[in-house]
Amino acid sequence: MSVLERLTGTKRTVEGNGHLPVDANLITEPAQLATRASPWEAVQAARNIQRPHTFDVIGRVFDRFHELHGDRGFRDDPAIVGGIADLDGRPVVIVGEQKGASTEENIARNFGMPHPEGYRKAMRLYRLAEKFHLPLITFVDTPGAYPGPEGEERGQAEAIAQSILLMARLQTPIVVVILGEGGSGGALALGVGDVVLALENAIYSVISPEGCAAILWRSPAEAERAAKAMRLSGPDLLELGVVDALIPEPPGGAHTDHAATAAAIRTALAAQLAKLERVPAADLMSARYERFRAFGALAEPGAPAPPPPPEPWWRRLVKRATS
Amino acid sequence: MPFGRKPNEFPSHLWTQCPNCNEMLFNKQLARNLNVCMKCEHHFRLGARERIELIVDKGSFHEHDASLTSGDPLGFVDSKPYPERIAAAQTKSGEKDAIITGEATIGENPVILAVMDFEFMGGSMGAVVGEKITRAAERALAERRALVIVSASGGARMQEGTIALMQMAKILGALARLDQARLPYVSVLTDPTTGGVLASYASLGDVIVAEPGALIRFSGERVTSGTVGEKLPTGFGKAEFLLERGFIDQIVPRPQLRERIAFFLTAFRAASQDLRWSL
Numbered sequence: 177m178s179v180l181e182r183l184t185g186t187k188r189t190v191e192g193n194g195h196l197p198v199d200a201n202l203i204t205e206p207a208q209l210a211t212r213a214s215p216w217e218a219v220q221a222a223r224n225i226q227r228p229h230t231f232d233v234i235g236r237v238f239d240r241f242h243e244l245h246g247d248r249g250f251r252d253d254p255a256i257v258g259g260i261a262d263l264d265g266r267p268v269v270i271v272g273e274q275k276g277a278s279t280e281e282n283i284a285r286n287f288g289m290p291h292p293e294g295y296r297k298a299m300r301l302y303r304l305a306e307k308f309h310l311p312l313i314t315f316v317d318t319p320g321a322y323p324g325p326e327g328e329e330r331g332q333a334e335a336i337a338q339s340i341l342l343m344a345r346l347q348t349p350i351v352v353v354i355l356g357e358g359g360s361g362g363a364l365a366l367g368v369g370d371v372v373l374a375l376e377n378a379i380y381s382v383i384s385p386e387g388c389a390a391i392l393w394r395s396p397a398e399a400e401r402a403a404k405a406m407r408l409s410g411p412d413l414l415e416l417g418v419v420d421a422l423i424p425e426p427p428g429g430a431h432t433d434h435a436a437t438a439a440a441i442r443t444a445l446a447a448q449l450a451k452l453e454r455v456p457a458a459d460l461m462s463a464r465y466e467r468f469r470a471f472g473a474l475a476e477p478g479a480p481a482p483p484p485p486p487e488p489w490w491r492r493l494v495k496r497a498t499s
Numbered sequence: 500m501p502f503g504r505k506p507n508e509f510p511s512h513l514w515t516q517c518p519n520c521n522e523m524l525f526n527k528q529l530a531r532n533l534n535v536c537m538k539c540e541h542h543f544r545l546g547a548r549e550r551i552e553l554i555v556d557k558g559s560f561h562e563h564d565a566s567l568t569s570g571d572p573l574g575f576v577d578s579k580p581y582p583e584r585i586a587a588a589q590t591k592s593g594e595k596d597a598i599i600t601g602e603a604t605i606g607e608n609p610v611i612l613a614v615m616d617f618e619f620m621g622g623s624m625g626a627v628v629g630e631k632i633t634r635a636a637e638r639a640l641a642e643r644r645a646l647v648i649v650s651a652s653g654g655a656r657m658q659e660g661t662i663a664l665m666q667m668a669k670i671l672g673a674l675a676r677l678d679q680a681r682l683p684y685v686s687v688l689t690d691p692t693t694g695g696v697l698a699s700y701a702s703l704g705d706v707i708v709a710e711p712g713a714l715i716r717f718s719g720e721r722v723t724s725g726t727v728g729e730k731l732p733t734g735f736g737k738a739e740f741l742l743e744r745g746f747i748d749q750i751v752p753r754p755q756l757r758e759r760i761a762f763f764l765t766a767f768r769a770a771s772q773d774l775r776w777s778l
Contacts, residue, residue, distance in 0.1 A: 323718035333697040333717040345675040361698040382664040392577040407573045418661045465672045471665035472626030473570025
């Protein structure tokens with residue numbers, strides 16, 4: 177039972193894993209999938225240029241979207257977009273990585289590879305969400321952070337590190353949706369949330385399958401084998417617990433029907449936000465901490481029982497106030 | 500045999516050639532000089548155990564979580580299974596994984612120390628590195644000690660896939676709590692610090708210092724020059740370049756490292772031990 181389940185008081189059922197309600201039509205067990213695409217098919221589906229990208233989703237899921245531009249320091253990165261919109265009449269802050277649907281658009285958007293100023297824009301919007309206690313919704317869709325020399329000069333690593341740190345401590349509900357490619361640290365900079373969802377054919381990996389193949393197999397042509405070994409497809413991520421649930425795509429894939437895909441995302445987001453908004457901020461923070469704290473397959477032979485985790489500061493506050 | 504082997508003038512177990520100034524260095528002397536070239540002060544890499552000895556007060560180090568080893572979350576196999584790679588690296592290095600953590604004092608400041616070892620699978624960050632650093636940060640928080648992390652890593656460990664990636668979020672969750680509790684965190688970058696390690700804890704110290712000439716960059720050389728299609732200028736991505744661009748505070752030569760860390764920790768000590776400000 178996850179921490180969030182305990183907090184929202186729902187039990188695990190056959191159809192859902194508790195804090196992700198059944199009515200959202202989410203996939204929480206790989207067995208619920210009618211067909212399980214091969215990892216390489218998922219890689220190709222996730223990269224399909226016709227796939228709905230962040231703006232396609234924003235336009236169909238939210239009302240009255242207004243974009244907010246710029247990082248207030250260097251420039252407005254077109255590979256990360258964000259703004260404020262309504263979801264069922266409630267304002268939310270949206271941040272997403274933006275790929276193009278054509279070659280020209282992709283060049284303008286740098287193929288969805290953000291520069292450091294893109295992450296700094298994202299952080300500005302995260303803080304805005306926290307300040308006005310608006311829920312934050314992020315859309316992940318990037319091959320990775322831009323690896324060129326301009327990125328290095330302006331502190332790509334620092335920008336990503338600060339983004340992850342900020343999301344980990346942000347005092348407002350966060351729902352992450354992986355739309356297509358979740359490329360390593362460049363994706364995680366938008367990927368720390370209370371609930372992490374992914375479209376059925378989305379992928380999420382620590383390095384591209386081509387990169388992994390080039391290093392471990394010494395040949396980029398082995399990318400298909402690498403994709404299988406890396407367990408980067410939706411059902412794999414579900415089994416690993418990296419994502420909490422998959423949003424089903426229409427038959428034939430998300431690129432065949434943007435409207436139906438957006439409708440499924442909208443249902444999922446509305447249900448998650450309704451749940452998360454009932455959780456007190458301090459509980460939300462500790463649940464988010466525990467969610468990421470749990471990752472890792474480890475063996476510790478002969479170790480004494482781990483010391484009890486330090487008491488969270490808010491519990492000490494409560495004790496002090498009540499004693 | 501028509502062509503006999505050339506007599507080996509400098510058997511490698513006795514001598515090392517400095518890659519910077521080509522001077523032949525006598526190994527025993529090099530080790531005594533903290534693996535720094537006697538002629539040009541080129542900093543060779545230093546193992547984690549030697550590094551700990553270098554920066555802590557003599558005899559003050561006590562190791563934590565020494566038996567923690569990696570599982571195989573993905574069932575990863577390339578040319579050989581991941582558990583075999585781990586076993587081979589353990590046999591070669593005598594360590595369980597790419598990091599050693601523990602408590603110590605530095606200039607009489609109580610610290611929790613985490614030191615990475617590049618020799619173990621390129622210092623790659625998997626669940627063991629993630630767990631040990633997270634525990635180190637949690638211990639520092641519980642005991643109100645400072646945290647010092649010495650990084651040396653090629654980045655996240657590919658064989659653990661997204662689980663390795665999630666370690667970044669796990670560690671930063673703990674560092675966020677440390678920060679909120681006003682406890683100092685000093686990050687030391689050594690050659691090389693790259694990828695997911697640089698894009699998480701290594702870049703977030705209250706003070707960030709680096710060793711001279713250390714390679715510190717987000718992407719690999721080939722990836723970066725591949726995207727621009729040209730060779731990068733020499734010195735690109737070295738510690739000196741990062742200092743100039745404003746991403747690190749200081750470059751500290753190895754012999755001064757302990758003293759310098761102690762200086763910062765002493766300066767921060769009053770705040771970190773004042774319980775009025777800790778929630």
